Amino acid sequence: MRKKELKLVVTFHTTTDAMAMEKACKEAGAPGRLIPVPREISAGCGLSWCAGIEDRDTIRKVIESIGVQEQEMHEVMV
Numbered sequence: 632m633r634k635k636e637l638k639l640v641v642t643f644h645t646t647t648d649a650m651a652m653e654k655a656c657k658e659a660g661a662p663g664r665l666i667p668v669p670r671e672i673s674a675g676c677g678l679s680w681c682a683g684i685e686d687r688d689t690i691r692k693v694i695e696s697i698g699v700q701e702q703e704m705h706e707v708m709v
Contacts, residue, residue, distance in 0.1 A: 638709040639682050640666075641690060642674035642702040649678035655697045662686045669707050681709055 643649040653665045663682030668674045682690050684706060694701055 635708040637684055637706055639663075639684050639687055639690065640669060640672065640705045640707045640709065641680040641682075641694070642668055642672060642676075642705065643678065643680075644675040644700065644702050646676045646678055648699045648701075649676055649680065651697055651699050652680050652694065655693050655699075656680070656690075659693050659696075661689050661693050663690065666709070669709055671707055672703075672705055675702055 643652065649665060656663055663680050663686065665678055666681045668677055668679045680690065687704070
């Protein structure tokens, strides 16, 4: 079983926004991956972007560059 670590989890209002985030991060070489929303969080769609806490600024820049509105940014053990 994988050891849980504190991660940055970004939730979105729609699945379309989550998929746009995945595409933009891959194109920009930004860290992270698309994951199901953790149980501890309630979100509009069932997908979220997970990255290291230290990558918060990079992830925020990608979100701003594509014009997607995140629902929230959480710090969660994942």
